[in-house]
Amino acid sequence: MSFLKEILNRPFFIKLFNWEYWSFHTVYTPIYIYWVWLCIRARSFFFFNTANPAIKNGGFLMESKKEIYDIIPPQYYPKTVLVKAGSAFSVVQQTMQQHAFIFPLIGKPDIGMRGLSVKKLDTERDVQAYLQTSKVDFLLQEFVPFENEVGIFYYRYPGESEGHISGIVGKEFLTVTGNGIATIEELLQLDKRYILQLPVLQKTYGKTLKQILPLNENFVLVPYGNHARGAKFIDLTPLADQQLSGIIDAVCKNIPGFYYGRMDVRYNTWEELKRGENFSIIELNGAGSEPTHMYDPQHSILFAWKEIIRHWRILWKISRLNHKRKKIPYMNFSSGIQMFRENSAYVKLISPE
Numbered sequence: 001m002s003f004l005k006e007i008l009n010r011p012f013f014i015k016l017f018n019w020e021y022w023s024f025h026t027v028y029t030p031i032y033i034y035w036v037w038l039c040i041r042a043r044s045f046f047f048f049n050t051a052n053p054a055i056k057n058g059g060f061l062m063e064s065k066k067e068i069y070d071i072i073p074p075q076y077y078p079k080t081v082l083v084k085a086g087s088a089f090s091v092v093q094q095t096m097q098q099h100a101f102i103f104p105l106i107g108k109p110d111i112g113m114r115g116l117s118v119k120k121l122d123t124e125r126d127v128q129a130y131l132q133t134s135k136v137d138f139l140l141q142e143f144v145p146f147e148n149e150v151g152i153f154y155y156r157y158p159g160e161s162e163g164h165i166s167g168i169v170g171k172e173f174l175t176v177t178g179n180g181i182a183t184i185e186e187l188l189q190l191d192k193r194y195i196l197q198l199p200v201l202q203k204t205y206g207k208t209l210k211q212i213l214p215l216n217e218n219f220v221l222v223p224y225g226n227h228a229r230g231a232k233f234i235d236l237t238p239l240a241d242q243q244l245s246g247i248i249d250a251v252c253k254n255i256p257g258f259y260y261g262r263m264d265v266r267y268n269t270w271e272e273l274k275r276g277e278n279f280s281i282i283e284l285n286g287a288g289s290e291p292t293h294m295y296d297p298q299h300s301i302l303f304a305w306k307e308i309i310r311h312w313r314i315l316w317k318i319s320r321l322n323h324k325r326k327k328i329p330y331m332n333f334s335s336g337i338q339m340f341r342e343n344s345a346y347v348k349l350i351s352p353e
Helices: 002-008 011-017 024-042 065-069 089-098 124-133 184-188 198-210 242-252 270-274 301-325 333-350
Strands: 080-083 105-109 119-121 138-142 148-155 164-172 174-177 218-222 232-235 260-267 279-285
Touching (some): 065 080, 148 242, 148 301, 184 198, 242 270, 260 270
Antiparallel strands (some): 148 260, 164 232
């Protein structure tokens, strides 16, 4: 029995029997035919660029996070600056002083995806190391201290006065709780989700993983809610009541040219979030957003396909309305192909070696 358990706890079998760990193309390939059908109806393979007119490519690929922050009212997101690749560290230090940055900070590529190269920076030495290793422009952002994080999927049809919440995902960060006996690494090996993260965590934390945590002491190894970095996603969509929908709708209508996407929000308490208090938007994603509440382990792959198709149809309808009402042209074929090529090259720059 223990031998079987050992086999099933190997990364290959963990991924095989839990669809949430399947590759992007494995999940999406069976339903690509529906996407093709939408393209045919729109008479464009790249209709999605009109979904969010204020965001490059509608926020599907290769959009700048800094440019997105610039259209969000500043009270809604943490202090953020853009650092050009290859900048002198003295210039970065001066920028941090001018903006009165307080550690810890978050470093992340200006054009990012799936949590690649996102890192918590606790000291100036960490910032210097991040600067030296980054091959692309990146953001320095103050770490939001609120303990909770959700992803809220929002859409509003052009011409309608009210928007809607189509999904909410709660995020449990990659955290272990000490028992006074086991090392951090041994505790990680008790959770299949964490086993998949071990190679990265061993590289990041080194000998720290050999420490024994005191009884009931929590240790957060990845302090942000990214599924690819070990966070557990919980479907909280039933919590999308009228009060929360009203708050989120008011925020999103203050973001010019934003009609469709997911915002990742740090917040203090749920009741405060519903009142529009003590929260911060740490990410705003556009047409390329996934309905990440589908990754709740309780959901099946059939549920995921249903949610993806539902959101694709909403994206298509919004894109079509903006195309017709605002006369925004669809991206042409050559530009679309070039976008995908640039994205492939960029992924290689921010992927760990």
